Amino acid sequence: MGYRRVVVKLGTSVLTSGSKKLDKAHMVELARQMAMLMRAGVEVVLCTSGAIAAGREHLHYPVFPDTMANKQLLAAVGQSQLILAWSQLFSIYGLHVGQLLLTRADLQDRERYLNARDTLNALLANNIIPIINENDAVATNEIKVGDNDNLSARAALLCDADLLILLTDQKGLFDADPRTNPDAQLIKQVVNIDDSLRLLAGGSVSGLGTGGMATKLEAADIARRAGIEVVIASGHLPDVIAKVAARESVGTHFSAIENPLESRKQWILAGPATQGKVVIDAGASAAVVASGRSLLSKGIVAVEGKFERGATLLIVDQKGKVLAKGMSRYCANDLIKISGKHSNDIEPLLGYDYGDAVIHRNDMVVLDN
Numbered sequence: 158m159g160y161r162r163v164v165v166k167l168g169t170s171v172l173t174s175g176s177k178k179l180d181k182a183h184m185v186e187l188a189r190q191m192a193m194l195m196r197a198g199v200e201v202v203l204c205t206s207g208a209i210a211a212g213r214e215h216l217h218y219p220v221f222p223d224t225m226a227n228k229q230l231l232a233a234v235g236q237s238q239l240i241l242a243w244s245q246l247f248s249i250y251g252l253h254v255g256q257l258l259l260t261r262a263d264l265q266d267r268e269r270y271l272n273a274r275d276t277l278n279a280l281l282a283n284n285i286i287p288i289i290n291e292n293d294a295v296a297t298n299e300i301k302v303g304d305n306d307n308l309s310a311r312a313a314l315l316c317d318a319d320l321l322i323l324l325t326d327q328k329g330l331f332d333a334d335p336r337t338n339p340d341a342q343l344i345k346q347v348v349n350i351d352d353s354l355r356l357l358a359g360g361s362v363s364g365l366g367t368g369g370m371a372t373k374l375e376a377a378d379i380a381r382r383a384g385i386e387v388v389i390a391s392g393h394l395p396d397v398i399a400k401v402a403a404r405e406s407v408g409t410h411f412s413a414i415e416n417p418l419e420s421r422k423q424w425i426l427a428g429p430a431t432q433g434k435v436v437i438d439a440g441a442s443a444a445v446v447a448s449g450r451s452l453l454s455k456g457i458v459a460v461e462g463k464f465e466r467g468a469t470l471l472i473v474d475q476k477g478k479v480l481a482k483g484m485s486r487y488c489a490n491d492l493i494k495i496s497g498k499h500s501n502d503i504e505p506l507l508g509y510d511y512g513d514a515v516i517h518r519n520d521m522v523v524l525d526n
């Protein structure tokens with residue numbers, strides 16, 4: 158069956174073709190491919206990097222101290238150049254574009270998340286291509302998603318896409334970084350993302366991109382848990398977008414998991430940043446992971462971080478392995494007081510109780526699979 162809605166993510170490495178400026182000749186070719194896909198009846202959302210690179214180019218490569226404010230300046234200048242370029246290139250094919258600049262704060266707040274979703278759907282319903290980037294000009298490290306691989310996965314969840322295409326400067330995910338290992342082999346199919354696979358995925362060494370394959374794997378993991386297929390492929394392969402959309406064997410394909418998370422759990426996974434950690438014992442690990450139960454105070458052996466009730470936490474075992482992510486019904490100070498204690502002791506210890514479950518299973522996404 159054909160795809161219905163596709164998110165295409167273009168990394169700086171693709172947009173610049175490895176140079177220090179936007180490669181407009183290649184951008185027009187990519188715009189053509191996306192326009193053709195739309196003509197074939199597939200809805201397309203573009204997640205584009207390149208604002209900072211475009212800012213540097215437009216200001217003729219200024220020599221600035223490497224401060225946050227200067228990066229934001231470059232993004233502010235570059236984003237307007239970038240959207241101007243895309244707007245002109247898509248207009249060749251009679252298509253309008255609409256710009257959405259997001260930060261983590263827009264995804265963290267459930268209401269803002271739903272608003273962004275409505276805007277995306279309205280653009281698509283009117284045959285307008287949504288063009289998404291991080292709002293780098295205003296986003297500090299605390300409120301950033303931080304890389305566009307993760308941002309594109311969140312965009313794919315937001316708009317309920319069925320395919321996420323991550324285009325980059327390599328043919329796909331290799332069993333080692335091909336820049337430093339000439340014998341590295343392309344991995345064509347990934348069914349499960351585990352620690353051994355994460356070890357193969359390195360960072361970005363070109364100085365152009367952010368995050369390398371490590372962030373692409375994070376993105377793929379988020380998307381596939383929401384039932385979205387993912388392909389990492391080369392942005393310079395001729396007709397790459399059409400080939401991926403036609404299910405040709407191109408790059409690295411990640412299967413979607415069969416029973417995708419429901420919408421609220423997708424948001425827990427992709428929306429809020431984690432603000433702390435609870436370490437749990439073997440009994441609680443088995444209850445949470447194998448039996449899908451809520452986390453009780455009895456199984457908690459340690460609490461890390463300062464957080465309020467409702468914060469999203471990582472749940473890890475005593476070896477540090479991440480098992481799940483979930484929303485805590487108690488603040489950090491309360492959790493410290495009740496950890497290791499029976500649920501019946503919560504009320505006497507705190508003077509109130511928000512229920513037996515510290516993290517209820519409805520507020521939790523199990524990741525150890």
Ligand SMILES: Nc1ncnc2c1ncn2[C@@H]1O[C@H](COP(=O)(O)OP(=O)(O)O)[C@@H](O)[C@H]1O
Nearest residue numbers: 168169170325331333334359361366367369370
């Ligand atoms: N296992 C791997 N397979 C392929 N590429 C890898 C791997 N590990 C690290 N990389 C690096 O990831 C880079 C692509 O990511 P990045 O530089 O962030 O580009 P983009 O701008 O497309 O996001 C490649 O140039 C490559 O050097």
Ligand SMILES: N[C@@H](CCC(=O)OP(=O)(O)O)C(=O)O
Nearest residue numbers: 169207208209304305366367
């Ligand atoms: N938002 C930034 C890009 C961040 C990013 O993740 O870049 P990349 O790894 O090239 O996709 C920009 O527009 O310059």
